[in-house]
Amino acid sequence: MSSLGFSVLFVVFFALTLGLRFWLANRHIRHVLRHRASVPAEFAPKVPLAAHQKAADYTVAKTRLGIVALLWGSAVLVGFTLLGGLQALSTALLPLTGPGTLHQLALVAGFAILSGLLDLPLDWYRQFVLEQRFGFNKMTPGLWLADMAKGALVGALIGLPLLWVILALMEKSGDLWWLWAWCVWSGFQLLMMVLYPTVIAPLFNKFTPLADASLQARIEGLMARVGFASKGLFVMDGSKRSAHGNAYFSGFGSNKRIVFFDTLLARLDPHEIEAVLAHELGHFKLRHIVKRIVVLFALSLGFLALLGYLKTQAWFYTGLGVTPMMGASNDGMALILFMLVLPIFTFVLSPLSSITSRKHEFEADAFAAKHTDSSHLVSALVKMYEDNASTLTPDPLHSAFYDSHPPASVRVKQLALAAA
Numbered sequence: 093m094s095s096l097g098f099s100v101l102f103v104v105f106f107a108l109t110l111g112l113r114f115w116l117a118n119r120h121i122r123h124v125l126r127h128r129a130s131v132p133a134e135f136a137p138k139v140p141l142a143a144h145q146k147a148a149d150y151t152v153a154k155t156r157l158g159i160v161a162l163l164w165g166s167a168v169l170v171g172f173t174l175l176g177g178l179q180a181l182s183t184a185l186l187p188l189t190g191p192g193t194l195h196q197l198a199l200v201a202g203f204a205i206l207s208g209l210l211d212l213p214l215d216w217y218r219q220f221v222l223e224q225r226f227g228f229n230k231m232t233p234g235l236w237l238a239d240m241a242k243g244a245l246v247g248a249l250i251g252l253p254l255l256w257v258i259l260a261l262m263e264k265s266g267d268l269w270w271l272w273a274w275c276v277w278s279g280f281q282l283l284m285m286v287l288y289p290t291v292i293a294p295l296f297n298k299f300t301p302l303a304d305a306s307l308q309a310r311i312e313g314l315m316a317r318v319g320f321a322s323k324g325l326f327v328m329d330g331s332k333r334s335a336h337g338n339a340y341f342s343g344f345g346s347n348k349r350i351v352f353f354d355t356l357l358a359r360l361d362p363h364e365i366e367a368v369l370a371h372e373l374g375h376f377k378l379r380h381i382v383k384r385i386v387v388l389f390a391l392s393l394g395f396l397a398l399l400g401y402l403k404t405q406a407w408f409y410t411g412l413g414v415t416p417m418m419g420a421s422n423d424g425m426a427l428i429l430f431m432l433v434l435p436i437f438t439f440v441l442s443p444l445s446s447i448t449s450r451k452h453e454f455e456a457d458a459f460a461a462k463h464t465d466s467s468h469l470v471s472a473l474v475k476m477y478e479d480n481a482s483t484l485t486p487d488p489l490h491s492a493f494y495d496s497h498p499p500a501s502v503r504v505k506q507l508a509l510a511a512a
């Protein structure tokens with residue numbers, strides 16, 4: 093392929109993806125506003141009109157901000173590629189590092205820093221304007237800055253050594269570098285599943301053992317019934333950052349732990365908490381986590397193999413506004429370009445991921461209905477949708493592209509069938 097041909101192909105897919113995402117967002121806004129005036133019949137006895145309208149307004153505000161972010165991100169993408177931003181960054185770093193692995197490492201790090209800085213205004217607006225307006229923000233500017241600094245430090249301490257290993261493999265391990273890089277990446281992902289709950293997450297949140305003895309006994313009874321062993325039950329201080337609530341389990345192997353947001357415990361009754369946890373345990377017992385890991389590893393292997401081919405093709409660089417260095421490594425540049433353009437070519441496949449994820453959610457709901465009273469899960473879901481201001485009337489097509497969970501009305505109907 094010629095560089096001009098690849099440039100044209102990139103521009104065509106870029107325009108199609110941008111247009112599709114913009115169209116989906118506007119469909120979603122119109123659909124939500126069209127149903128704002130009344131609560132869907134199946135939720136009318138439980139969800140006040142004011143809460144339904146708040147969810148509609150919150151959804152529309154988030155989607156409109158998403159459109160701004162989409163346009164800004166698209167401009168940044170074009171600036172880094174076709175307008176020569178990455179080439180300029182590489183040229184500026186070259187006198188400081190010289191050609192080779194250090195230059196490529198600095199290039200990726202510099203790109204990450206610039207990208208983060210460019211995202212800051214929208215991140216700030218999202219947290220301190222949009223979330224604040226709807227009563228969800230609990231963060232102070234100081235905590236926001238501290239989180240950002242800690243995240244950057246942890247990312248550098250973990251990411252830079254990993255990046256150095258990947259770049260070294262790309263440069264020195266021959267044509268099959270992508271296979272060895274995949275082994276390193278997969279091992280790193282598994283290691284993070286073990287270390288994240290006990291080493292990384294506590295850097296950002298406080299985790300305390302569940303103190304409610306009766307709730308603990310109820311949960312332990314559920315775990316005994318379904319055959320789940322946990323390292324412990326913990327409450328996370330999510331309320332210091334947000335009013336949103338959730339529950340999850342993290343870790344891998346014998347390191348699994350169950351975590352509840354304090355906001356969730358404050359809102360749900362013990363029967364509802366048990367039902368929500370049964371849903372989460374369903375993902376584990378039905379091997380959804382393992383299946384997702386296998387798919388992730390398979391996709392990463394395929395993408396790395398594709399990168400192994402693309403990094404040797406001059407048109408891949410020149411077609412995206414970069415002049416590859418002759419006789420020196422271009423591996424960091426190849427990584428950046430690949431990460432930038434891959435979503436452009438794969439966005440249209442997003443519903444395939446949603447289909448699989450939704451299937452898992454239905455199965456986990458059915459598992460919860462089998463081991464707890466399904467009405468308790470329904471009431472918990474309604475409260476969580478209301479508390480998180482999640483719209484009950486998403487546009488179906490927008491939801492198919494973006495939502496990993498089925499719409500609330502569909503989930504409730506399925507649970508009703510499971511209880512029948």
